[in-house]
Amino acid sequence: MTEQFVAELRRRATIYWEKHPFQQAMLAGELAPDAIRAFVSNRWYYQASLPRKDAAIIANCPVPAVRRRWLERIAYHDGAAEGEGGMADWLALCDAVGLDRADVLDPEKVLPGVRFAVDRYSAFAREASWVAGVASSLTELFAPDLMGRRIEAFRTHYPWIDPAGLAYFEKRCVQAPREAGHALEVVLEYARTAEQRAACADALTLKCEVLWAMLDALDHAYRGHR
Numbered sequence: 200m201t202e203q204f205v206a207e208l209r210r211r212a213t214i215y216w217e218k219h220p221f222q223q224a225m226l227a228g229e230l231a232p233d234a235i236r237a238f239v240s241n242r243w244y245y246q247a248s249l250p251r252k253d254a255a256i257i258a259n260c261p262v263p264a265v266r267r268r269w270l271e272r273i274a275y276h277d278g279a280a281e282g283e284g285g286m287a288d289w290l291a292l293c294d295a296v297g298l299d300r301a302d303v304l305d306p307e308k309v310l311p312g313v314r315f316a317v318d319r320y321s322a323f324a325r326e327a328s329w330v331a332g333v334a335s336s337l338t339e340l341f342a343p344d345l346m347g348r349r350i351e352a353f354r355t356h357y358p359w360i361d362p363a364g365l366a367y368f369e370k371r372c373v374q375a376p377r378e379a380g381h382a383l384e385v386v387l388e389y390a391r392t393a394e395q396r397a398a399c400a401d402a403l404t405l406k407c408e409v410l411w412a413m414l415d416a417l418d419h420a421y422r423g424h425r
């Protein structure tokens with residue numbers, strides 16, 4: 200029963216954004232510099248929303264032990280002080296690809312499709328059950344492999360990117376498996392009924408669609424930039 204459920208969750212790897220044509224083009228070294236920059240700058244909107252998304256899960260969660268662990272995610276991205284943490288590391292990646300910080304931080308510059316997709320993820324965390332909110336983060340089960348391939352692709356195919364900027368992904372390759380392991384434990388413990396487990400699987404599908412839609416928006420806007 201549990202094994203089947205885990206297999207059902209893992210099956211979402213087939214619709215993970217690793218499979219998207221834009222991501223495939225990135226990994227194959229086919230993207231023009233402005234398409235890479237658009238990926239990095241638009242994804243800032245996702246990065247910036249993560250702590251508030253995680254705060255919404257905490258706000259809905261009645262279990263102190265889960266809240267305590269989940270709080271670490273907010274601390275990770277926000278960092279202990281200005282210039283530290285995951286968000287600062289993402290801004291360092293923005294510098295490494297030659298983006299202007301003022302442009303990255305300007306919410307008007309985010310593609311509408313990216314904004315819609317990310318806002319859907321945040322709204323889901325606020326409105327769904329907290330366990331489904333936790334389950335929606337389980338794309339992180341699939342992320343380490345992709346991030347490893349992305350680091351390799353950036354180093355090999357895009358030598359104009361300052362490798363110092365890859366620290367974000369290098370750290371996430373360590374952090375994401377820890378987070379995904381904890382999220383899976385929580386889902387297995389607190390989603391017990393068939394109905395709750397189906398809601399968790401649906402939550403993971405929705406999250407895959409959020410990530411996919413972000414890349415659809417980028418692919419559409421930068422189609423000619425290969």
Ligand SMILES: O=C(O)c1cc(C(=O)O)c2c(n1)C(=O)C(=O)c1cc(C(=O)O)[nH]c1-2
Pocket residue numbers: 249335336337338339341342345346371
């Ligand atoms: O670079 C990637 O492909 C990738 C994917 C994902 C993901 O699959 O959700 C996350 C991240 N990175 C990431 O860096 C990150 O902090 C993160 C948090 C979450 C989440 O849903 O809470 N996903 C991801």
